[in-house]
Amino acid sequence: MIEFIMTIWGWFYPEIQTILIIVFKIIIIVLPLMLAVAYLTFAERKIIGFMQMRIGPNRVGPRGWLQPIADTVKLMLKEIIFPAQSNKFLFILAPVLSLTPALAAWAVIPFSDTMILSDIDAGLLYILALTSLGVYGVLIAGWASNSKYAYLGAMRAAAQIISYEIAMGFALVGVLMASGSLNLGDIVDAQSGGLFHWFFIPLFPLFFIYFIAGVAETNRAPFDMAEGESEIVAGFHVEYSGMAFALFFLAEYANMILISALTSVMFLGGWQSPIAGFGDSIFWFFTKTSLFLLLFLWFRATFPRYRYDQIMRLGWKVFLPITIAWLFILGLAIYFKLPPWFA
Amino acid sequence: MNFELIIFYFYALVATLSALAVILVKNPVHSALNLILCFFSVAAIWILLEAEFLGLVLILVYVGAVMVLFLFVLMMLNLNIKELKEGFVQHLPLAILSAGIMLVQTILLFFNIKIKTMPEISSNITNSKQLGTLLYSEYLLQFEIAGVILLVAIIAAIGLTIRKKPKENKYQNPAEQVKSHKKDRLKIVKMKTEDYDG
Numbered sequence: 001m002i003e004f005i006m007t008i009w010g011w012f013y014p015e016i017q018t019i020l021i022i023v024f025k026i027i028i029i030v031l032p033l034m035l036a037v038a039y040l041t042f043a044e045r046k047i048i049g050f051m052q053m054r055i056g057p058n059r060v061g062p063r064g065w066l067q068p069i070a071d072t073v074k075l076m077l078k079e080i081i082f083p084a085q086s087n088k089f090l091f092i093l094a095p096v097l098s099l100t101p102a103l104a105a106w107a108v109i110p111f112s113d114t115m116i117l118s119d120i121d122a123g124l125l126y127i128l129a130l131t132s133l134g135v136y137g138v139l140i141a142g143w144a145s146n147s148k149y150a151y152l153g154a155m156r157a158a159a160q161i162i163s164y165e166i167a168m169g170f171a172l173v174g175v176l177m178a179s180g181s182l183n184l185g186d187i188v189d190a191q192s193g194g195l196f197h198w199f200f201i202p203l204f205p206l207f208f209i210y211f212i213a214g215v216a217e218t219n220r221a222p223f224d225m226a227e228g229e230s231e232i233v234a235g236f237h238v239e240y241s242g243m244a245f246a247l248f249f250l251a252e253y254a255n256m257i258l259i260s261a262l263t264s265v266m267f268l269g270g271w272q273s274p275i276a277g278f279g280d281s282i283f284w285f286f287t288k289t290s291l292f293l294l295l296f297l298w299f300r301a302t303f304p305r306y307r308y309d310q311i312m313r314l315g316w317k318v319f320l321p322i323t324i325a326w327l328f329i330l331g332l333a334i335y336f337k338l339p340p341w342f343a
Numbered sequence: 344m345n346f347e348l349i350i351f352y353f354y355a356l357v358a359t360l361s362a363l364a365v366i367l368v369k370n371p372v373h374s375a376l377n378l379i380l381c382f383f384s385v386a387a388i389w390i391l392l393e394a395e396f397l398g399l400v401l402i403l404v405y406v407g408a409v410m411v412l413f414l415f416v417l418m419m420l421n422l423n424i425k426e427l428k429e430g431f432v433q434h435l436p437l438a439i440l441s442a443g444i445m446l447v448q449t450i451l452l453f454f455n456i457k458i459k460t461m462p463e464i465s466s467n468i469t470n471s472k473q474l475g476t477l478l479y480s481e482y483l484l485q486f487e488i489a490g491v492i493l494l495v496a497i498i499a500a501i502g503l504t505i506r507k508k509p510k511e512n513k514y515q516n517p518a519e520q521v522k523s524h525k526k527d528r529l530k531i532v533k534m535k536t537e538d539y540d541g
Contacts, residue, residue, distance in 0.1 A: 133407060
């Protein structure tokens with residue numbers, strides 16, 4: 001049987017073989033990611049339920065385990081309604097544009113020592129470039145909907161995402177300085193040697209700012225001004241229904257997972273175990289990522305929504321100066337070879 | 344036909360068509376979106392040329408930041424599309440002239456001038472590292488001058504937007520807001536519960 005498959009495999013051109021292998025790897029990453037998104041929504045409802053002393057979903061399947069599946073089926077079967085005089089092409093394109101960067105960025109995330117789709121040297125730059133594209137989905141959705149609330153939501157979201165991207169970029173410059181590489185695998189390797197060698201200690205303000213800015217980038221509470229249901233109904237996706245809405249939802253949660261994964265790769269040593277040389281594996285990567293995901297949910301259950309001027313003030317007048325000041329301090333630390341990180 | 348060539352022709356086609364669409368479509372927002380597509384395809388071509396640093400920076404800076412602001416402004420403006428299209432024929436000679444100059448430049452570049460390529464440092468040093476090494480050694484002065492020019496532009500832009508605020512403007516003072524304490528505002532009163540008799 002295996003021989004038979006290998007013979008068929010041999011018939012393909014080598015180029016097609018490479019493409020098939022890449023497609024196979026992509027499926028291996030994207031399918032579990034989609035499943036993770038589905039169960040993240042379930043976890044969110046259960047965890048926030050627990051925090052608010054409710055039960056959360058428990059009707060579909062044993063203990064509500066099948067709830068995400070039911071939600072997916074419901075969203076797929078719903079009708080997609082196009083608002084009058086909306087631009088249909090852009091209306092459909094917008095959710096796709098917001099989901100694509102969220103998925104494409106996973107190409108350079110190192111899951112473990114060897115598990116990485118594309119081990120490119122400009123990985124960090126690739127991540128920065130792709131995450132900066134996510135704003136188009138929101139912007140185009142708001143414009144194409146031909147609706148006031150959607151438009152207001154899009155404007156808010158775009159301004160907010162641009163503002164926080166700057167602080168985020170500067171935080172990544174810190175990581176780049178500390179590790180001396182743009183390759184995400186090398187960044188993790190630069191943190192080897194156990195808990196106290198991870199970058200979150202020398203880069204603590206940057207670590208803090210990166211994650212908070214990440215929460216703002218994904219438009220999650222307490223920065224969910226783009227949705228602001230009490231003021232602008234649901235913001236940029238107010239006109240969307242069915243699968244088109246589901247794509248926005250998928251993008252938001254995929255982005256949450258992405259930010260968590262990136263934070264753990266760049267500041268918490270990715271796949272490395274807290275005790276040096278003690279079973280570095282993908283297990284640690286998932287543990288750290290889940291920790292940050294829990295923080296996302298915890299924030300949502302804890303903090304009230306920011307006012308818009310407060311968001312802008314925090315991004316421009318607090319985060320940005322702190323990151324720039326810390327880059328200077330970091331430069332000094334690297335120059336004087338501060339042990340144990342830069343020795 | 345190898346695989347890279349197919350990708351190249353695909354992106355080259357997209358870049359050309361979207362560049363044409365930028366000037367041909369009616370709606371300015373659609374023009375801006377086409378320009379984004381054009382930038383993106385050119386970035387892809389640069390990456391094919393193994394200039395991944397430039398390609399990614401093009402996406403990061405132009406697509407991710409500059410064009411977002413462009414779109415932002417275009418969406419906010421209440422544009423009359425008819426008025427915008429009026430000068431199309433009137434400005435045609437000027438447009439042909441500038442396009443002609445650029446075409447001549449490109450042709451000259453193609454045939455006459457030896458294109459100065461980046462000096463090969465070593466094959467296993469990446470493009471980003473190579474560029475960085477050059478920028479911070481050989482071209483340090485030029486690089487810093489460019490930085491200073493950008494800084495001046497930033498300050499000028501901020502200077503342009505600062506206007507004297509009218510006195511009746513209301514604004515937030517965060518320092519004061521943070522200083523506020525609950526004992527200044529909140530009064531907790533202990534009351535005896537009243538009897539409830541049906």
